[in-house]
Structure formats: C-alpha cells, structure tokens
Amino acid sequence: MTTIRITGLGKRYGATTALDDLDLTIGRGVTGLLGPNGAGKTTLLRCLGTAQAPDSGRIEVFGLNPAVAAERTALRRRLGYLPQSPGLYPNFTAAALLDYVAVLKELTGTRQRRAEVRRVLDEVGLTDRARTKVRKLSGGMRQRLGLAQALLGTPDLLILDEPTVGLDPEQRMFFRALISRLGETRTVLLSTHQTEDVSALCERVIVLRAGRAVFDGTPRELAALAQGQVWLSADPPAGGSMYWRTADGDYRTLGVRPPGGAAVRPSIEDGYLTLLGPDAATAVR
Numbered sequence: 030m031t032t033i034r035i036t037g038l039g040k041r042y043g044a045t046t047a048l049d050d051l052d053l054t055i056g057r058g059v060t061g062l063l064g065p066n067g068a069g070k071t072t073l074l075r076c077l078g079t080a081q082a083p084d085s086g087r088i089e090v091f092g093l094n095p096a097v098a099a100e101r102t103a104l105r106r107r108l109g110y111l112p113q114s115p116g117l118y119p120n121f122t123a124a125a126l127l128d129y130v131a132v133l134k135e136l137t138g139t140r141q142r143r144a145e146v147r148r149v150l151d152e153v154g155l156t157d158r159a160r161t162k163v164r165k166l167s168g169g170m171r172q173r174l175g176l177a178q179a180l181l182g183t184p185d186l187l188i189l190d191e192p193t194v195g196l197d198p199e200q201r202m203f204f205r206a207l208i209s210r211l212g213e214t215r216t217v218l219l220s221t222h223q224t225e226d227v228s229a230l231c232e233r234v235i236v237l238r239a240g241r242a243v244f245d246g247t248p249r250e251l252a253a254l255a256q257g258q259v260w261l262s263a264d265p266p267a268g269g270s271m272y273w274r275t276a277d278g279d280y281r282t283l284g285v286r287p288p289g290g291a292a293v294r295p296s297i298e299d300g301y302l303t304l305l306g307p308d309a310a311t312a313v314r
C-alpha cells in the first residue's frame with residue numbers, strides 16, 4: 030500500500046539545490062532516510078510534514094495533495110511530525126505542552142484530550158514527568174516529549190527527523206522498540222545518521238545525496254553493495270583503501286584485499302561508505 034508518492038520534487042534555497050527532481054514512493058512500515066550533511070533529508074521531511082512547500086513537483090500522501098489548502102488540512106489530521114529541533118515551550122509542563130498541541134490538532138473535547146495526553150505520555154514513558162516543566166527535562170526526555178506530541182491523535186503517518194539524536198544507548202533502545210512497534214500498523218519515515226538505527230529498525234532504506242535518491246532498497250541490499258570488499262587482516266593495507274584498527278587489534282579494510290586479508294560480511298555502514306565514497310566521511314557518526 031503506497032502512502033507517499035513524490036514526483037519530480039524540487040527545492041532550492043538561492044543557489045543551493047536541496048531537492049533535485051526527486052521521485053519516491055513509500056508505504057507502510059519503517060523507512061529510513063540516510064545521507065550526508067546537506068543531502069536534503071530535512072527539506073524532504075519538512076515538505077512531507079507540510080511545514081514547507083516545494084518549488085516544483087508533486088507530493089501525494091494518502092492521495093491528498095498538500096499544495097491544495099483543504100487537502101493539506103485533511104493531511105495534517107493524519108500526520109504526526111517530529112521536527113529536527115522541536116520548539117517546546119520551556120515553561121510549560123510536559124502535560125500542558127501536549128494539551129496545547131492536542132488543541133491545535135483539533136482534539137477539542139476536554140476529557141478526550143486529557144485521556145489522549147495521558148496515553149501518549151505513557152507510550153513514551155514520561156507519565157511520571159507529566160507535571161515537570163520542559164526546561165527541567167533532560168535532552169532525551171525532551172526528545173521523548175517531541176515524539177509524544179507527534180503521536181497525539183494516533184496519526185497514520187509519522188515523520189521523524191533524527192529521532193534518536195542525542196540519546197544515550199538505553200534511551201535509543203527504548204526509541205527503537207517504540208518506533209518499530211508503531212511501524213507495525215502505520216507508515217513511519219525517519220531520517221538518521223545512525224546506520225545502527227537503520228539495521229535495527231528499517232525495512233527499507235533510502236539514501237539521499239545532493240537532493241537525489243542514490244539508493245532505495247532493503248538494509249541487506251545496502252550492505253551487499255560492499256560484498257567482497259571488507260577484510261580483516263593482521264597488518265594494515267598498503268594504501269588507497271579505507272581502513273581502521275579494531276578493538277581486537279586487527280585492521281578492518283574496505284576496498285582492495287590487504288595481504289593476508291580474510292573476507293568479512295559487510296555491514297550497512299560498509300555498504301553506505303561504498304555507495305558514497307569520500308562523501309560519506311561526514312555522514313556516519
């Protein structure tokens with residue numbers, strides 16, 4: 030089932046091309062967007078989240094065209110959006126902030142709205158922080174609150190811009206479990222710099238570079254791009270290949286087989302590095 034259909038999408042900021050004649054279709058489940066800094070991920074998510082209009086091309090989400098005012102409103106009712114830097118009012122409590130967003134999302138019945146606020150607080154594990162002011166929440170808790178506001182009203186489409194950025198490993202696990210559960214019944218599109226997020230979560234991965242999709246497939250297919258190019262050896266390669274020393278003291282090489290190199294199964298990160306070459310240096314953290 031296709032949720033999102035994008036054709037010929039273009040967006041420029043002055044001389045910078047952020048999206049370049051982009052075509053994509055995305056369906057139910059969790060899809061990950063990877064790409065180096067400035068590849069156009071946030072611009073794409075903002076266009077899909079109806080926070081920004083493209084210059085050219087067409088977007089259809091659930092058959093609705095956000096360029097048409099009435100359809101944009103209908104789309105917003107079915108959409109949850111976690112922006113890269115959600116503007117969470119620091120002096121609101123977590124519950125008051127969610128209540129305010131719920132009003133904006135047209136949950137007008139007071140009882141229904143309170144129940145919905147309690148539900149999403151529970152879903153993100155923040156029930157005991159309901160009365161805590163936003164400014165007193167940790168970065169990870171604010172990120173959870175950002176996700177909670179996206180979940181209000183049980184939207185069919187969730188757009189999450191770097192949802193796991195700044196989270197500690199425990200919080201990241203929590204987010205992954207939650208996002209994968211959400212993806213069982215709806216469409217989730219998330220951007221990330223973490224290839225581990227993609228392997229843990231995403232059925233499908235799209236790699237953007239310079240506003241174009243340069244890869245669209247499964248995480249396994251992305252990893253396979255480096256098949257036959259990943260090696261472990263006792264000595265470093267002569268040169269020309271990417272390599273690093275592992276914690277075990279071996280050298281892991283991506284590229285030409287070093288002397289005595291044993292083939293290793295490639296990871297998603299290997300596939301990504303192979304796809305992007307030197308551009309990837311800024312992309313994987």
Ligand SMILES: Nc1ncnc2c1ncn2[C@@H]1O[C@H](COP(=O)(O)OP(=O)(O)OP(=O)(O)O)[C@@H](O)[C@H]1O
Pocket residue numbers: 042045046047064065066067068069070071072073
């Ligand atoms: N408001 C803006 N004004 C001018 N240029 C912008 C603006 N927003 C984005 N850009 C430029 O558009 C390009 C795409 O940016 P975008 O934020 O969409 O990329 P990204 O893939 O999300 O990057 P990152 O991984 O660093 O968040 C970049 O070159 C960026 O500098």
